[in-house]
Amino acid sequence: MMNDKYKNKKYIKQLIHQVQQQRLDLSSECNSWLRSTEKYDNYWMIISNIRRYLAIYSSTIAIWSIRSSSRIIRWVKFIVSLWNSWRMIKLTLSLQ
Template identity: 35%
Template sequence: MNGRQERERQKTQLLRQIQQQRLELSACRRHWHEATAPLDRGWHTLLSLRSWLMVGSGLMAVWSVRHPHFF
């Protein structure tokens, strides 16, 4: 084989390797999203309840100021 054919063969091999790596990354990304989906849902639930938690803690603060001997 001459140098040009060898380079073309290497180029083809590298392009196949790159394509395989892309497929593996895509599969890993999909697996990662599936594995972390419950955590993401829980986090979004906490974020959606954050305003209610602030209101509740404010009410508890006001109540504890008005009734200091309860605790």
């Protein structure tokens, strides 16, 4: 009888230790996961913050583009050329 109680207590202690270890492992993995996804979380926050302005600007641009479509085309070409220049500069700097 006493031996069974001792075994039960020992088994319970072992289970408690195992659960504590699993909690530590889970906490460690959670921190690791947060560190590895931090960049994407920041991008998501930027996108979600920009979303409200896109509704305002898209309607403004739609009205403006009806009145002056040639300007829109020039601006789009300019923005695309800036973007391509930026990508080329980044690529060049990363190769060095």
